[in-house]
Amino acid sequence: MAVIKVKRPKLSFGEKIYFGALIKGFLLTMKHAVDSMRGKSRGAKELASSGLGVTMQYPEQKWDEHLPEHYRGAPALVTDEQGRERCVSCQLCEFICPPKAIKITPSEIPADDQWAKVEKRPLEFDIDMIRCIYCGMCEEVCPEQAIFLRKDYAITGLSRKDMVHTKKKLYEIGGVRVGLVNKWNELK
Structure with a gap:
């Protein structure tokens, strides 16, 4: 050469x-x-x-x-039209999260409940917003469409504890999402 x-x-x-x-x-x-x-x-x-x-x-x-239509902001949990939580605590979002920002503690649904066939629901669902990289993988992997990335870019807190969004806060900021949820489907 x-x-x-x-x-x-x-x-x-x-x-x-x-x-x-x-x-x-x-x-x-x-x-x-x-x-x-x-x-x-x-x-x-x-x-x-x-x-x-x-x-x-x-x-x-x-x-x-x-903001563009494809903008990905902070994740939040959503409920259905009747106020029931969509999350079945399958923990797929926790496993696929690259920075390991999601932590889920599953719990059983009592046998006498109308929706006992679902088997699980999250007892605790925490997202550390300091670690979250807003990649959208949690939203893509969710089989029940329980987690969505909202168009919010101003996430603030005065301490690290404020930046960990608990299940209550995630449902509060997520709101209601309309549409079919497999979890509540009678035929499933």
Whole structure:
């Protein structure tokens, strides 16, 4: 195999000290500054910015109307139309979660309950939002469509304990989801 030697181009004095690149960057920055002072910033109208630049004034202005349809936010548990929990505690979401952010403790449904055929329900269902990477694998693997990624990007807490969403909080923020749930199907 032949070896090809490539010669480096000779740099001028200005190129060696990056003088041209510095001037070019400075002029571009000044152009954007002057445009924003004149109210002609590119993208300012679409973002409903304050007029000076394209910076959105969060939290007064939010991205809610600008989020794409495929946006994946924080996971939440949902109930059906009658307020029953959809989760059958199969633990598939716990097993498939790459950062191991989900922890489920299953419990039995009493034999005298109308839905005893379901066998299990979650006693505890915790999601550590600090560890969650919003990959959506939990939503994809759920056979009962009990967990959904909502369009929420502002998840805050003052301590690590606040960032662990319990079953109660997950149902609270998840709400009701309409549609067929295999868990409650009489024919199953």
